[in-house]
Amino acid sequence: MWAKKESREKFSTGLAVFFATLGSALGLGNIWKFPYLTGENGGGAFLFVYVICILFVGIPVMVCEFYIGRKTRKNAVGAFEKLKAHPAWKIIGFMGILSAYLIMFFYSCVAGWVYLYMFKAVKGDFASITARSAEAEFGSAVIGPWSPLIWQLIVLVAVAVILIGGVKKGIERVTKTLLPVLFILILVCDIRALTLPGASQGVQFLFHVDFARLTPEVILTALGLAFFKLSLGMGTMITYGSYFTDDNNMIATPVKVAASDTMVSLLAGIAIFPTVFSFQMEPGAGPGLLFMTIPLVFSQIPLGNILLVAFFFLTSIAATTAMISLVEVPVAYFAEERGISRTGAVIFNCFLIMLIGILATLSAHKAALLGKIPVFGKTFFDLFDYTSSNILLPVGGLLIALFVGHVVRKEEFRDELSNHGTLSMDGLINFVYFLIRWVTPVLLALVFLNSIGVLNI
Numbered sequence: 109m110w111a112k113k114e115s116r117e118k119f120s121t122g123l124a125v126f127f128a129t130l131g132s133a134l135g136l137g138n139i140w141k142f143p144y145l146t147g148e149n150g151g152g153a154f155l156f157v158y159v160i161c162i163l164f165v166g167i168p169v170m171v172c173e174f175y176i177g178r179k180t181r182k183n184a185v186g187a188f189e190k191l192k193a194h195p196a197w198k199i200i201g202f203m204g205i206l207s208a209y210l211i212m213f214f215y216s217c218v219a220g221w222v223y224l225y226m227f228k229a230v231k232g233d234f235a236s237i238t239a240r241s242a243e244a245e246f247g248s249a250v251i252g253p254w255s256p257l258i259w260q261l262i263v264l265v266a267v268a269v270i271l272i273g274g275v276k277k278g279i280e281r282v283t284k285t286l287l288p289v290l291f292i293l294i295l296v297c298d299i300r301a302l303t304l305p306g307a308s309q310g311v312q313f314l315f316h317v318d319f320a321r322l323t324p325e326v327i328l329t330a331l332g333l334a335f336f337k338l339s340l341g342m343g344t345m346i347t348y349g350s351y352f353t354d355d356n357n358m359i360a361t362p363v364k365v366a367a368s369d370t371m372v373s374l375l376a377g378i379a380i381f382p383t384v385f386s387f388q389m390e391p392g393a394g395p396g397l398l399f400m401t402i403p404l405v406f407s408q409i410p411l412g413n414i415l416l417v418a419f420f421f422l423t424s425i426a427a428t429t430a431m432i433s434l435v436e437v438p439v440a441y442f443a444e445e446r447g448i449s450r451t452g453a454v455i456f457n458c459f460l461i462m463l464i465g466i467l468a469t470l471s472a473h474k475a476a477l478l479g480k481i482p483v484f485g486k487t488f489f490d491l492f493d494y495t496s497s498n499i500l501l502p503v504g505g506l507l508i509a510l511f512v513g514h515v516v517r518k519e520e521f522r523d524e525l526s527n528h529g530t531l532s533m534d535g536l537i538n539f540v541y542f543l544i545r546w547v548t549p550v551l552l553a554l555v556f557l558n559s560i561g562v563l564n565i
């Protein structure tokens with residue numbers, strides 16, 4: 109048993125832990141989803157609820173996941189066995205695997221768009237782009253059917269190649285080097301966007317809180333986004349926690365990851381909304397928002413096209429590292445619990461994602477082949493997104509918080525979080541434990557009950 113434990117890979121240093129975790133958190137969620145959901149749901153008020161969700165739900169759930177992962181050094185299903193929990197708790201792991209698939213179906217599609225936009229930028233397709241042509245350009249890129257499918261396939265092949273390289277060689281190396289560069293490039297976008305005529309209206313939209321915009325559904329969407337953003341509620345952070353070093357500070361890491369992640373989302377918002385208002389576009393334009401605005405940000409400035417290529421290149425890196433952490437959930441499960449080789453598990457999962465992902469890609473735009481076919485009142489693309497973000501991840505988070513807050517003994521929790529007594533932060537651990545035990549689950553339950561109309565707050 110020890111030999112098996114020793115052979116499991118770990119991240120090599122604390123910094124690598126931070127970057128790998130951030131690599132999972134940062135992704136299309138910040139650059140694509142956060143801006144478009146903020147735009148659709150009224151700007152500042154949505155942002156306000158989102159930040160509350162990160163603080164009182166996101167960070168505590170992340171601590172719980174790291175606890176489960178590092179304590180057991182197991183995948184999201186095996187971990188509950190190792191903790192000798194009632195077998196029913198394994199549902200968290202299975203739901204997580206299901207969420208990972210649902211997210212990957214549409215995430216790989218959008219990542220394909222990002223790769224495609226990088227390619228188009230290299231060809232110089234955006235040289236004379238205008239606010240009007242940006243929309244048509246987006247439509248012609250994503251309606252397909254062939255081109256977006258081929259790009260989705262390219263994305264999945266890239267993910268498979270990195271994953272077969274293994275935890276250290278693959279994930280660590282890519283995230284450590286490229287994330288800081290992405291950060292700098294978004295800052296460049298911000299500076300450009302803020303100096304556009306009429307930029308202040310965009311900033312006002314992002315930060316002005318109008319509580320009248322808050323409906324139960326908007327609150328649920330903000331909660332779902334918080335889970336999606338921080339890769340929570342589905343075992344990714346359990347799996348990553350299982351590769352953590354023994355001396356990692358498991359409260360400081362979630363706080364740092366959440367803060368950096370939220371900052372990148374805000375910076376992406378600051379790049380996009382001033383542009384939207386400056387070019388008189390529609391903030392609620394939906395999933396195409398990023399693709400219509402960013403080429404405009406860089407149009408008509410010196411070196412604009414090079415910056416545009418760099419932007420989509422780095423976004424594709426961020427999307428790829430996030431996807432690696434998504435696919436890692438089923439891969440770790442199949443490799444560790446089902447005795448399939450790691451390579452076999454990667455290939456099988458990527459193949460499956462491509463196969464069903466076709467449904468997402470062909471329904472992502474209303475003019476696409478399956479764009480008007482409703483399944484439970486939504487397109488496949490929206491259904492995969494809604495079911496995972498707004499239902500499965502928050503339910504997974506609720507179960508995880510209930511498990512750690514009410515099944516795990518407090519002494520064990522304190523022992524693991526203080527790295528077996530080497531960190532003296534009893535007060536902080538008590539506070540986090542209190543949040544996990546009472547505040548987080550109650551908030552989650554309230555948001556759910558409210559959104560299905562049982563409560564009416």
Ligand code: PHE
Nearest residue numbers: 133135136137336337339430
């Ligand atoms: N957090 C990632 C993003 O924002 C997406 C993700 C969700 C990754 C869930 C892993 C697990 O893009």
